[in-house]
Amino acid sequence: MTLGRAGRQAGTMTRAGPKYHVLKLALVAAVLLGLAGGGLWWLKIHDYSIRLSIDAGIAVLRDAGPLVFFSAMALLPVIGFPIALFNLTAGTAFAERMGLPAVIASAGAAVLINLVLTYWLARYALRPWLEEMISRTKYKIPKVAPADHGEITLLLRITPGPPFFLQSYLLGLAEVSFGKYLWISWTVSMVYSTGFIVFGDAILHGKARLAFLGLSLLVAVALIVHLLRRHYGKKRA
DSSP states (O other), rough: OOOOHHHHHHHHHHHHHHHHHHHHHHHHHHHHHHHHHHHHHHHHHTOOOHHHHHHHHHHHHHHHOOOHHHHHHGGGGGGGGOHHHHHHHHHHHEEEOOOOOHHHHHHHHHHHHHHHHHIIIIIIITTHHHHHHTTSSSSSOOOGGGHHHHHHHHHHSSSSSSSSHHHHHHHHHOOOOOHHHHHHHHHHHHHHHHHHHHHHHHHTOOOOOHHHHHHHHHHHHHHHHHHHHHHHHHHHH
């Protein structure tokens, strides 16, 4: 690629600006909402066996009870279990019994415990073993200046790719400030969790308006994340 061509492409990307990215996110939101609505209609009309399987799984979670469910939500992601699965099923399983605000609050407590536990494991309890394991690879434990602890925590939490538990382990190994790690990680995590809990409860119960609200929250988060990454990218440049 020539320098002139690269310059023209960069100019085109710059002229596109934020409006272009907002339109892209709006289009993605419309597609996701359409897929969700189509999937719900398909489950209701075409294949009751899938819906029955989902209902059976939710019934198992209800029978286990909220204490077991949210305890598992706090502990299992420490070993890599996807926290998104808890978020998507929490509302459907317990909103009728507890109320949606109480479900979100319980999820917040579970996330808080998970963040504290993972940080302690990475920075203290498992650190010798993790250091030994990493030393056998081409990677090194990251070193972060104290002034950058908050920024690095935020960037890692909003960057797609690394799983939730791996982000926590990396931040613990990097010895970022516990206070900054905890409040930034919890805030970002709970914004995502709230959107997924609302959306998951609504889509499995056929609540179109609530599903749209949950999806809108997730799209808004995606837009904010995109703008933050652009901001920090320019700042780094």
